[in-house]
Amino acid sequence: MPERRGSPTDATDRPSGFEASLPTVLDIVRLPVLQAGDPEIVAGTGALDRAVRWVHVSDNLDAADLLDGGELLLSTGAGWSDEPAELTAFVERLRRVRVAGLVLELGGRLDAVPSALVEACDEAGLPLIVLRRIVKFVAVTEAVHSRIILEQADALRERDRLHELFIGLSLRGSTAEYIVEQLARVLRAPVVLEDLNHRVVAAEMLDAGDEALADWESTSRTLHRDASVQTPQTAQATQTTRETPTTDAAGWDTVAVEARGIRWGSLIALPGEPHTAGRSQVMEQAAVALAIGRLAEGDADEWTRLGNEQLLADLLGARYSSDAGIAARFEAAGLPVRGRALVGIAVHPGVGNGGAQGPVDVLAAASLLGGPVIAAPRAEGGGQVLALSVPPEARLTDAVFDEFARRLARGGSGLIIGVGAVARDLSGLIASIEEAQELLRSPREERGRGVAVLRAENRPLLRLVAAFAGDPRLQAHSEQMLRPLIEYDLEVDGDLLAVLLAYVSHPGNRTKAAAASHLSRSVFYQRIALIEDLLDVDLDDGETVSALHAALLARR
Template identity: 45%
Template structure:
C-alpha cells in the first residue's frame, strides 16, 4: 500500500520556491527520520514548498492555516466517518497545505483509506511516521532550516543586485549581461528582440540548436524601461538557484534595459547578433553546423532554398548602413567589421541574381566588393566568406567601386576550395622556400616582386610599376628569382604553379 522512499541526511536539492524547503527536504531531516517515515502519496507531491510546520490534531485545523504549512498530527481528534474524513482532507488541500504527516499510534494504527483516497486524487503529500517522535524537535529543526534557507536567499539576492548593478555602471555589452545571467541561473539564457529574433545567448555548453528549439519552455522577462520595450530575456528550465530564477532573470533584464537607455538598443543589439555569427564562422569556433544554421534562422537569415554568399566590402563605413541597404534590396543580411574590411553574409530568394549593381548599391559610396561563390549550407557559406576575404586580401581595397567575384578567378576559387588541404601548403612551401629564406635573411622583396609579375603576366612594365621599382631593377629581381628557384619565368606552367603557391601562402596564417 505504501510507496516507501529512502531519505538521507545529506540531501541538497534546492526547494521549488526560494527560501522554502520541500516536503522531501523535511522528510530527509534527522528529526523526521527518527520516526521511520513511509510515503503513502509521494511523487511530485514531495516537491511542494513548505512555508512552515503546524502541529494539530483538531478536525477544524484548516481554518487556522494560510497555505504552505506541513501538518504534523496524530489524528487523535479526526472523525471516524469516511465522508467527514474526505471533507476534512479536501479542505486541507483547498487551503493549500504542503502535506500531511501522520504519526501512527494505538489510537490510529493506520492511515484512514478515505484520507489516502483524497490525497492520491488531489496530489497531496501524505506520509506516516511508524515510530514516535517529538513534534517539537521536528518543528524546531524545520524552522531553523527555513530561516537558514531564507537568509541564504537574501544573501544571494544581494550578490546578484551588486553584480548586475556593476555591469550596468560599467556599460557591459548585452552578450556579457546574458552570459552572467546564465551563470547565475545555471541554465541557458537567450535574448530576443521584439521580432523574436535571437540577439545573443549563453548556452553553458549545451547545443545551440537544441536550446533554440526549446524556447517555448523558457521563463520570460521583458527588457523594458520608461515605457519602452526592447525585447525579451529567456531562461530554459533548470534547477532553482538560491536567489530564484525569476529574480536573476529580472536583474539581468534590468541591466539590459539600462544599457538600451544609454545606447541605441535596437542598433547595438542588431550589430551584436551579427558580429557574433561572423566571428564564430571566421574563427571556426562552432562545433556543429546545425548550431550556426539555427542561430542564422533565429535572426531571420535562411539558407535552405535561398541563394547565399559571403562578400567583403573594402574601406570603412557604418555596418548598420550596409545592413540597412541590403534589407532595402530585399535581402537577409548578417554583417560585421573584420580586420580592415566589412564582411557580410547575404541571402536572396532562389530566383534572384545578386548582380554587380545590387552588390555596389549595398556597399555604398565608392567601395570595392569581393564576392564568394553561392552556397546553400553552413560549410558552403563559410567557404564563400573565406574565399571573398582571400580575394580582397590579394587585390587590396583601392580602385574605387568595382565587383570582383571568386568565380571569375578560377585559380582563386581552386585555392579557396583546397585551403585546408595540407598538400597545397606543402606545394607552396616547397616552391617558394628559397625566396622566403632570401627575404627573411636580407629583408628582401622577392615575394612581392613575384606577386607583381603574376598579377601582370603579360605586361612586365606594369608589373615593375606595381612593384614601385625601375624596369632595370625589376628585371634584376626577376633574374635572381629565376636563379634561386631554378625555373624559367617565361614558362606558362611554371608561372601557374608559382601563382598557385603564392595564393596558398597568402591563405596560411603564419604568412600573414
C-alpha cells in the same frame, strides 16, 4: 484545543522568491526528528517535491482558514470529525490554499488512518504522512524553521553576491554575450538571449551543444504563446505589475529584458538544477545588467551587430564543435542555411569614400539582394563582411550587385565590393567569404574612385584555390614554391611577396604590375630579377607564373 479565526492580516509575513532554497516535503520527512516518529507516506506520493515554506500545528478541521499556502500541517486529529464527507471537505480546503502536505500523528484519538482521508488526499494530490510513534511537534517546527531560515540566509547572501557580479559586469561594459555566458555558468544550464523577433542574439549552451538551437524561432514562439495564456486570476494579478518571470511546460525559465518601459527581448534558461538564490531571481539580476548595458550603448541594433560579428568570427575561425551546431546557430540568428544558396560578400570603401559604411547602411541596402544577411567588420582594412542567404533559384546577376553597390555608396565614390561564389552549405560559405576578401586584397587592377563590383566567378584560379584551401597538399605546394621569398622578407623586412603578387596579377604587362606594386619601373625590375634568382625560375614561363599565383592565393 480552541484556535482564533484567521483574517487577511493574520498570515505570517514570510519572504517570497526563495522557493529554490526551501526544503521539500520529502526533505522534511527525512529529518531525524521526523524519522523518530516512524513516518509512512500513505497518499500524494507524486507531490513530495513541493516546497515547504513553514510548519503549522492544528487539530481543527478549520485550519485552512489560518494558512496561506506552502505550509506543512502537523495534526493529531483530536478535533476532527468521524464523518467521511467532513474529512473530504477538509482536504479540499487544504488543496485550495495550496498546503504543501499533511502530517498525522497516530496514537491519541486516532489509532488508524481514516480511509476517507487517504482517498481524499490521493484525489487532491496532497502528501499525507502518518507518524506511528509520538514525536514532539515543537521539535519538528524548530528543526524545520531553523533549516528554512538558515537556507534563506544562504540564499540572501548568494543573491547579494550575484547582484554584485552582474552589476559589476554591466558597469565594466561587458558584452551581452559575456553576461549570458556568466549566467549560464552560474545556473549550470544553457541560456539564450533572444530579441523580440525570437532571433538568438547570444547563447551559451554548455554541454547541450548548439544543436539545441535547431528550430529555435518556431519553438520559442510556441512556448511564449502557450505561456501567455492566462487564467482570469493570473491576468488580474499581472495587470498592475510588470511582466514576471515565467516557467513554461518545457521547463524554460523566461525573464524579460526591459528598461524605461521598453522591452528589448527575453532571457531564457533551459531546464537545469535549482539554484540557491532561485533561478528566476538570478536571471532577473542578469536581465538588469543587460538592460543597463543596452541603455549605455544607445544603438538599437548593438546587440544584433555584436551577435552577428561573433557568429561570423566563430565560423571563419572554426570555433564550433559540429556542422549541425553552427548551422543551428545561424538559423537561430535569422540566417537560414538549409536548402539555401549562400554567398560571401566583402565591402570596402576605396579612395575618397571617407570611411566604411555602417552596419545599418549595409543591411538596408542588402534588401535588394533578396534574402537575409548578417554582417561583421572585416579583419583588415576596414569595411565589412556579409553572409547572404537566398532561395536556391534566386538569380544573383551582375545587375543585382551593381544596384546594391550604388545603393550602398549613396553617391559616394571608391566603393569596392567582392562577391564570392555561390555555396550550398556553411563550409562553402567560408570559402565564399574568403574569396570575396581576396578579391579586395588583389592588386589585379587599379580601381580609382569609382564603384567596383568584383566577382569570384570571373576568377577561376581563385575559385579553384579557395575550394582546396584546407588541403595540406596545397599548403605544402605554397610553402615549397615561396619559402625563399618568405625567408628573405622576414630577414630584411622586404616586399618580394607583394611584388610577386602584383606581377602574377598582371601577367604580360609589367607596366601595370609596377604601378600596382607602387614602385618605379626600374626598382620593380630589380625586384623581379631578385625573385627569379631566389626561386631559380623564369617569370616569363606561363606555367611557372600560374603555379606561383596559386601558391600566393593559398598562402593568403
